[in-house]
Amino acid sequence: xxxxxxxxxxxxxxxxxxxxxxxAWMPFVHMRDIPYQPLxxxxxxxxxxxxxxxxxxPDAFKRYYPAGVTPVSYAKALRLGRDIYVAEACWHCHSxxxxxxxxxxxxxxxxxxxxxxxxxxxxxxxxxTRRVGPDLIREHGKHTNDWHVAxxxxxxxxxxxxxxxxxxWFYEAAPTEAExxxxxxxxxxxxxxxxxxxxxxxxxxYPATLYNLNAAGAR
Amino acid sequence: MSSQTATRPLVDxxxxxxxxxxxxxxxxxxxxGGFFFSLQFLQAYPxxxxxxxxxxRVRLIHTNLIAYGFLxxxxxxxxxxxxxxxxxxxxxxxRFSWLLFWVWQAIVLLTFTGLLAGHAQALEWGETPTGxxxxxxxxxxxxxxxxxxxxxxxxxxxxxxxxxxIILSKSKAMYxxxxxxxxxxxWTALTYVMGNFFPEYFLPGASGAAVTGLFIHDLVGxxxxxxxxxxxxxxxxxxLKKPIWSHGLSLIGFWALAFFYPLNGVHHFLWSPIPMYAxxxxxxxxxxxxxxxxxxxxxxxxxxxxxxxxxRDNLPIRWFYTAMIFYFTTCLQCAVQVxxxxxxxxxxxxxVVGHSHLIMFGVFGFWILGVMVxxxxxxxxxxWYNPRLNHWHFWLTAVGMFIMxxxxxxxxxxxxxxWQALAPWEQSLISSTPFWLVRTISGTMIIVGQxxxxxxxxxxxxxxxxxxxxxxxxxx
Amino acid sequence: xxxxxxxAGGAVCAALLIAALPAIAQExxxxxxxxxxxxxLNQSQLVRQGKQVYDRYCVGCHxxxxxxxxxxxxxxxxxxxxxxxxxxxxxxxxxxTLPTDEDLHRTISRGVFRSSMPAWFLMAETxxxxxxxxxxxxxxxxxxxxxxxxxxxxxxxPDFVGSPESVARGKELYDLMRCHNxxxxxxxxDGPSAPTLTDDKGRRIIPFDFTSGVLKGGPGLKDxxxxxxxxxxxxxxxxxxxxxxxxxxxxxxxxYIVSLRGSGTK
Numbered sequence: 001x002x003x004x005x006x007x008x009x010x011x012x013x014x015x016x017x018x019x020x021x022x023x024a025w026m027p028f029v030h031m032r033d034i035p036y037q038p039l040x041x042x043x044x045x046x047x048x049x050x051x052x053x054x055x056x057x058p059d060a061f062k063r064y065y066p067a068g069v070t071p072v073s074y075a076k077a078l079r080l081g082r083d084i085y086v087a088e089a090c091w092h093c094h095s096x097x098x099x100x101x102x103x104x105x106x107x108x109x110x111x112x113x114x115x116x117x118x119x120x121x122x123x124x125x126x127x128x129t130r131r132v133g134p135d136l137i138r139e140h141g142k143h144t145n146d147w148h149v150a151x152x153x154x155x156x157x158x159x160x161x162x163x164x165x166x167x168x169w170f171y172e173a174a175p176t177e178a179e180x181x182x183x184x185x186x187x188x189x190x191x192x193x194x195x196x197x198x199x200x201x202x203x204x205x206y207p208a209t210l211y212n213l214n215a216a217g218a219r
Numbered sequence: 220m221s222s223q224t225a226t227r228p229l230v231d232x233x234x235x236x237x238x239x240x241x242x243x244x245x246x247x248x249x250x251x252g253g254f255f256f257s258l259q260f261l262q263a264y265p266x267x268x269x270x271x272x273x274x275x276r277v278r279l280i281h282t283n284l285i286a287y288g289f290l291x292x293x294x295x296x297x298x299x300x301x302x303x304x305x306x307x308x309x310x311x312x313x314r315f316s317w318l319l320f321w322v323w324q325a326i327v328l329l330t331f332t333g334l335l336a337g338h339a340q341a342l343e344w345g346e347t348p349t350g351x352x353x354x355x356x357x358x359x360x361x362x363x364x365x366x367x368x369x370x371x372x373x374x375x376x377x378x379x380x381x382x383x384x385i386i387l388s389k390s391k392a393m394y395x396x397x398x399x400x401x402x403x404x405x406w407t408a409l410t411y412v413m414g415n416f417f418p419e420y421f422l423p424g425a426s427g428a429a430v431t432g433l434f435i436h437d438l439v440g441x442x443x444x445x446x447x448x449x450x451x452x453x454x455x456x457x458x459l460k461k462p463i464w465s466h467g468l469s470l471i472g473f474w475a476l477a478f479f480y481p482l483n484g485v486h487h488f489l490w491s492p493i494p495m496y497a498x499x500x501x502x503x504x505x506x507x508x509x510x511x512x513x514x515x516x517x518x519x520x521x522x523x524x525x526x527x528x529x530x531r532d533n534l535p536i537r538w539f540y541t542a543m544i545f546y547f548t549t550c551l552q553c554a555v556q557v558x559x560x561x562x563x564x565x566x567x568x569x570x571v572v573g574h575s576h577l578i579m580f581g582v583f584g585f586w587i588l589g590v591m592v593x594x595x596x597x598x599x600x601x602x603w604y605n606p607r608l609n610h611w612h613f614w615l616t617a618v619g620m621f622i623m624x625x626x627x628x629x630x631x632x633x634x635x636x637x638w639q640a641l642a643p644w645e646q647s648l649i650s651s652t653p654f655w656l657v658r659t660i661s662g663t664m665i666i667v668g669q670x671x672x673x674x675x676x677x678x679x680x681x682x683x684x685x686x687x688x689x690x691x692x693x694x695x
Numbered sequence: 696x697x698x699x700x701x702x703a704g705g706a707v708c709a710a711l712l713i714a715a716l717p718a719i720a721q722e723x724x725x726x727x728x729x730x731x732x733x734x735x736l737n738q739s740q741l742v743r744q745g746k747q748v749y750d751r752y753c754v755g756c757h758x759x760x761x762x763x764x765x766x767x768x769x770x771x772x773x774x775x776x777x778x779x780x781x782x783x784x785x786x787x788x789x790x791x792t793l794p795t796d797e798d799l800h801r802t803i804s805r806g807v808f809r810s811s812m813p814a815w816f817l818m819a820e821t822x823x824x825x826x827x828x829x830x831x832x833x834x835x836x837x838x839x840x841x842x843x844x845x846x847x848x849x850x851x852x853p854d855f856v857g858s859p860e861s862v863a864r865g866k867e868l869y870d871l872m873r874c875h876n877x878x879x880x881x882x883x884x885d886g887p888s889a890p891t892l893t894d895d896k897g898r899r900i901i902p903f904d905f906t907s908g909v910l911k912g913g914p915g916l917k918d919x920x921x922x923x924x925x926x927x928x929x930x931x932x933x934x935x936x937x938x939x940x941x942x943x944x945x946x947x948x949x950x951y952i953v954s955l956r957g958s959g960t961k
Binding site: 002003004007008010011012013015016018019020022023024026027028030031034036084086087088089090091092093095097099100101102103104106107112113114116117118119120122123124125126127128129130131132133134156159161162163165166167168169 | 259260261262264267268270273274275276278279337338339340341342343346385386391392393397398401402404405406409410413417418419420422423424425426427428429430431432433435441470473474477478481482484485487488490491492493494496497500501562563564566567568571572635638639640641644645648649
Binding site for chain 2: 751752815817818819
């Protein structure tokens with residue numbers, strides 16, 4: 001019990017192996033049959049917000065996404081948007097799964113299931129462990145592109161109580177006092193809004209809050 | 220003693236000193252990161268338009284420098300001091316140890332710059348840049364710096380270096396500290412490889428989340444915890460000048476920890492799309508860990524019975540035992556908060572932030588600070604410049620930590636119940652603001668304490684002596 | 696008999712609970728009426744609370760003066776509503792009159808589709824009622840009794856809505872009412888007069904593209920019917936209550952509008 005080899009092999013290697021087997025290998029085997037979606041497949045069905053961004057900022061869009069409003073550009077924007085989401089540590093203040101408890105399905109939308117996360121943009125997954133801001137996995141369509149463009153510039157402007165940081169480096173041209181309407185997103189700005197608008201777009205009903213589901217269901 | 224040890228000293232004290240300095244330096248930077256990030260919660264961030272100091276990135280700096288700058292350097296300083304003394308043999312190579320030391324600082328520096336430049340990896344507590352990412356977003360190309368791989372190589376070399384004296388030790392049975400160290404090194408390397416590479420390249424979505432959960436917890440439970448307890452089993456009996464109370468209890472504590480702790484990780488993602496049996500297993504083994512922890516804590520408190528005056532007179536012992544009370548608090552809290560019922564309310568809230576501050580800083584940070592207080596006069600050969608400053612350091616830190624913990628616990632409960640009650644999201648921000656203000660204030664207390672300590676260390680190293688103590692009789 | 700405080704206390708608690716039962720039961724009342732709730736509360740206190748709510752949620756876009764010129768307003772298209780004019784798009788009342796509390800409550804609760812107005816469906820009902828009272832302080836129109844008209848009844852959709860005959864009849868009415876002038880022959884919002892249109896503040900306004908999905912007024916058939924019956928105040932969209940006095944005609948038009956959906960993107 002107190003020799004190096006015993007401690008090294010049993011406590012160090014074997015017990016660790018048991019934990020990996022039970023806690024990692026078994027869930028993996030359990031979820032092995034969930035079909036995996038590569039990025040090409042994810043990007044086939046484009047969200048309307050992407051085309052709308054191309055309309056809002058035609059020059060910038062053409063410059064950064066020369067393939068136009070196509071799955072190729074969409075895939076590029078999603079990939080880049082995800083990388084920015086990671087780099088800016090968005091995932092430390094926004095979770096990405098709706099739990100079946102605490103009335104979250106009323107607040108955010110349908111409860112998350114494993115199949116939603118089996119795609120190329122979930123390496124690693126972005127579940128998150130803290131919510132300073134709301135969960136984002138059902139974010140698609142809850143706010144317009146306009147709202148996001150304003151919000152990334154200075155969140156307390158549009159949501160006075162917000163504690164979210166500013167992201168002026170998502171903008172190629174910033175609005176000024178004299179010309180408040182002249183603003184243009186850059187490559188990163190288009191990408192992050194595309195990524196955030198993509199979250200949850202695979203569900204049928206949108207925006208997927210209980211209230212709106214009821215409203216849409218009413219004739 | 221073999222001829223090898225006769226030619227060089229048992230412990231390279233310069234290395235221990237360098238590690239303590241590095242640990243303290245990264246610690247101060249990390250604390251400033253945490254302080255600035257907390258200002259964001261009050262809508263008062265000082266550099267809102269600077270991309271490289273974006274609050275999100277500064278948050279990554281805070282946690283990663285704590286883990287890889289402060290804790291790793293601080294724990295290795297303790298190991299470098301303790302392992303040769305426990306085994307009677309020096310480390311494998313002294314020069315090599317120095318090389319590893321500088322390589323490690325380079326890794327932390329690369330992590331620091333990489334995170335600020337936007338190359339984080341989406342792995343909590345392991346945001347160290349991955350390097351090779353095809354199609355990754357590059358501000359300045361960082362693919363030449365695969366920090367993850369460097370960390371693995373670094374850990375392996377450190378393990379070899381520190382295993383050598385343990386393996387070569389003549390004694391048949393190892394002292395309990397060495398069990399923890401022996402298991403801890405292999406756990407750390409395995410954990411790091413598992414967490415940094417499998418979810419990143421092979422396991423998408425929920426199955427990757429299970430591994431990520433394991434990583435988050437194993438880094439605390441299988442690196443910091445065994446190293447920390449190993450150091451306690453060494454320093455506490457040494458300072459108290461009496462053996463640990465029960466050898467049998469320490470055996471139970473170690474083996475039960477070794478079995479249950481690795482199974483805990485998935486509890487970071489309860490009520491998530493990970494299969495429920497893994498979640499139930501994680502909950503049960505987390506509660507089991509609480510039982511284990513009780514045996515260890517009982518062992519230490521039984522040891523100090525009869526030597527209570529040390530808590531008053533001896534600052535390192537006071538650090539160690541304060542942290543042990545915090546440790547027991549955290550683990551008891553953990554056994555409660557991990558249940559699925561409590562998770563409904565407190566998950567995603569500031570409760571968890573309070574919990575992790577108490578365990579990472581209130582326990583392991585305190586232990587390292589205690590070790591520093593104990594070793595620094597020995598390493599520099601000077602008396603403390605001003606022992607009273609060390610008491611200020613202790614009380615500011617301990618009280619600050621205590622306030623921060625309870626503040627965040629209460630804030631977390633309020634947030635959780637407001638979310639469950641379907642209050643608009645903004646309501647939870649408004650309710651939290653006073654608590655976030657108290658958090659910043661208590662954090663400032665901690666930071667002031669550390670700067671006082673750093674100043675005291677600096678003056679001590681210079682051989683200075685506060686005017687108060689030049690003529691006074693020697694302090695204990 | 697000895698006086699036992701806990702028995703007495705228990706009895707009082709039980710009595711209070713029984714007395715409170717009707718009040719608790721009322722909470723579940725499905726026909727929630729914001730104006731009734733507002734009338735039952737202290738008015739000046741409501742306005743004070745409404746200002747708090749407004750400053751917390753609304754001020755960024757609608758502005759501290761309620762003029763729709765908040766700090767974030769210049770980013771948004773369509774622009775935030777100007778409460779100083781008290782001209783509201785989504786009403787059940789006749790064209791040019793003030794909306795009912797229910798109308799404002801509906802807009803706050805589910806937001807304005809296709810615009811940056813979020814759905815505040817989690818806001819407490821008292822807060823919604825309070826902010827409605829506060830919004831009314833921005834314009835004098837609310838104190839003029841001549842500005843009020845009783846709401847138009849919006850019935851449930853009849854069964855023929857969506858049938859091919861109804862769609863064909865709707866198409867005839869669409870041409871007859873010259874809807875294509877603005878909304879275009881195919882309903883894409885590209886009619887000949889579309890480029891000339893402005894709202895009541897002189898800003899360019901684009902006719903709705905019916906092929907693109909849910910209308911701003913709401914996703915239900917009744918929402919579209921309501922728009923035909925009352926018009927959208929502050930925009931060039933008129934009410935067809937007088938020109939199509941037969942409600943069935945307006946339902947046919949709804950059939951046609953809905954049939955245009957799906958020919959564009961989602």
